Amino acid sequence: xxxxxxxxxxxxxxxxxxxxxxxxxxxxxxxxxxxxxxxxxxxxxxxxxxxxxxxxxxxxxxxxxxxxxxxxxxxxxxxxxxxxxxxxxxxxxxxxxxxxxxxxxxxxxxxxxxxxxxxxxxxxxxxxxxxxxxxxxxxxxxxxxxxxxxxxxxxxxxxxxxxxxxxxxxxxxxxxxxxxxxxxxxxxxxxxxxxxxxxxxxxxxxxxxxxxxxxxxxxxxxxxxxxxxxxxxxxxxxxxxxxxxxxxxxxxxxxxxxxxxxxxxxxxxxxxxxxxxxxxxxxxxxxxxxxxxxxxxxxxxxxxxxxxxxx
Numbered sequence: 434x435x436x437x438x439x440x441x442x443x444x445x446x447x448x449x450x451x452x453x454x455x456x457x458x459x460x461x462x463x464x465x466x467x468x469x470x471x472x473x474x475x476x477x478x479x480x481x482x483x484x485x486x487x488x489x490x491x492x493x494x495x496x497x498x499x500x501x502x503x504x505x506x507x508x509x510x511x512x513x514x515x516x517x518x519x520x521x522x523x524x525x526x527x528x529x530x531x532x533x534x535x536x537x538x539x540x541x542x543x544x545x546x547x548x549x550x551x552x553x554x555x556x557x558x559x560x561x562x563x564x565x566x567x568x569x570x571x572x573x574x575x576x577x578x579x580x581x582x583x584x585x586x587x588x589x590x591x592x593x594x595x596x597x598x599x600x601x602x603x604x605x606x607x608x609x610x611x612x613x614x615x616x617x618x619x620x621x622x623x624x625x626x627x628x629x630x631x632x633x634x635x636x637x638x639x640x641x642x643x644x645x646x647x648x649x650x651x652x653x654x655x656x657x658x659x660x661x662x663x664x665x666x667x668x669x670x671x672x673x674x675x676x677x678x679x680x681x682x683x684x685x686x687x688x689x690x691x692x693x694x695x696x697x698x699x700x701x702x703x704x705x706x707x708x709x710x711x712x713x714x715x716x717x718x719x720x721x722x723x724x725x726x727x728x729x730x731x732x733x734x735x736x737x738x739x740x741x742x743x744x
Contacts, residue, residue, distance in 0.1 A: 477616050477653055480572045482716060483687050483709035484678050487670035488514045489636045491563060491705035492662050498525050498703040500693075501534060501637050502669065505541075514671050517541045519637025530640050530698045537638030547638060550631045553735045554721035556605040557587060558625045559647045560691055561634050563707045566677075569716060570687075577611060577618065582719045591620050603643065605629065620649040630735065634693065642697030649691045656683040662708045678710040686710060 489512055493499040501519045503512035518538035521531040540547045550557040551564075567582035574593070581587040591609040601608045601624035611620040626632075627643050634641050672680075687709040694702045 476613055477618070478572055479570045479577070479618060479651055479653065479687055481570060481687075482712040483568045483570065484566055484712045485564075485568070485707050485709050486566055486673050486678055487666050488512075488673055489517060489564065490670060491560070491635070491707055492666040493669055494704045494706065495661060495665070498701050500703060500705045501526070501635060501639050503637070504538065507671070511668065512670055517636055519635070519639060525699050525701055525703050526639070527698055527700055533640050534637055548631055548735060549633065549636060549638070551636075553631060555630055555735075557581075558605070558607065558632075558634070558641075558645075559609075559622050559649070560693055560705070561636075562587065562589075563689065563691065564636065566673075567712065567717065567719075568709060577620075582717060586719070597621070597623060603627070607645075607647075616652055618649075618651040620651075622647045622649070640698055641695050644695050644697045646694040647691060648694075649689055651687060651689050653685045654688050656686065659686045659688050659708050662688065662706045665706075666708065677712055677714050679713060680710075682710055684711070 490502065491500050493502065501523050503516075503518060504520050505513040505516040505518040507513050518541055519534040521535035521538065523531070523534075526534060537547050546552070550561060557565075562581055565581040565587075569580040569582070571578040571580075576593055577591045579589040579591070581589070589606050589609070591611045593611050593613075595610050597608050597610055603624045603626040605626055607622045607625035609620055609622040611618055613619070623646050625641070625645050627641070632641060633639055634645070689707045689709070690704065691706075692702055692704045693699070
């Protein structure tokens with residue numbers, strides 16, 4: 434595992450060799466998704482170590498359809514991370530998807546836990562993976578690389594200025610292509626495998642189908658422009674790992690706004706945001722499978738095994 438960690442950190446260093454300091458810009462022109470050359474305006478640089486130290490869900494949108502939220506709340510009104518009961522009555526859910534969310538909630542209300550990609554050390558698809566506390570971004574003219582530090586180290590690459598293949602072969606992370614629209618990095622992902630353990634888009638077990646389509650939009654924004662999203666996050670989610678970020682920070686934030694479409698599972702497209710702050714501490718080593726026994730369930734977690742290729 435340590436060798437794996439070192440490999441990924443070396444990959445980050447190599448990928449970021451041509452990038453500039455956090456929040457600045459790089460000058461090479463980058464084309465759009467249609468391969469039209471972008472103007473000479475500088476391309477924003479999102480490289481750096483970012484944190485979103487809140488659990489368990491996304492930041493709901495200011496208006497319009499949003500993600501499934503937790504029906505179980507703490508005394509302060511935030512989502513109760515100790516009891517994950519997704520709102521199966523949410524109007525975004527089709528009946529079969531609502532039933533799956535309801536069953537997951539019943540397990541949680543009974544005092545048990547249900548398996549998720551993160552708890553079982555399996556690859557996490559978008560948008561599920563956006564819950565991750567720690568995100569390292571490395572940017573070059575032809576690709577953007579994301580490392581997610583929980584559980585273990587998850588690796589994702591986005592090709593810039595290229596179309597999806599005519600026939601996308603479903604994969605664990607799907608096929609992600611990106612381009613810049615002025616100050617915004619737009620990433621389009623399709624082709625996420627459905628025949629996988631724990632296929633869900635959030636911690637509440639919300640399912641998806643082969644029609645899942647996720648569009649991410651990343652921007653570097655001033656505090657005034659993300660203040661409302663941070664306030665929505667504080668009302669919805671539990672704040673954790675407070676030592677790792679400065680809640681009084683007033684500089685540039687990295688904000689991800691994403692849209693989820695899946696006509697097989699959802700009645701309408703829905704949106705959410707994830708707002709990252711610069712990390713105050715360096716990259717940390719996270720190991721998912723050191724102790725795989727789930728004492729609360731009296732069984733071992735279903736972590737990937739080395740006796741056969743899992744992915």
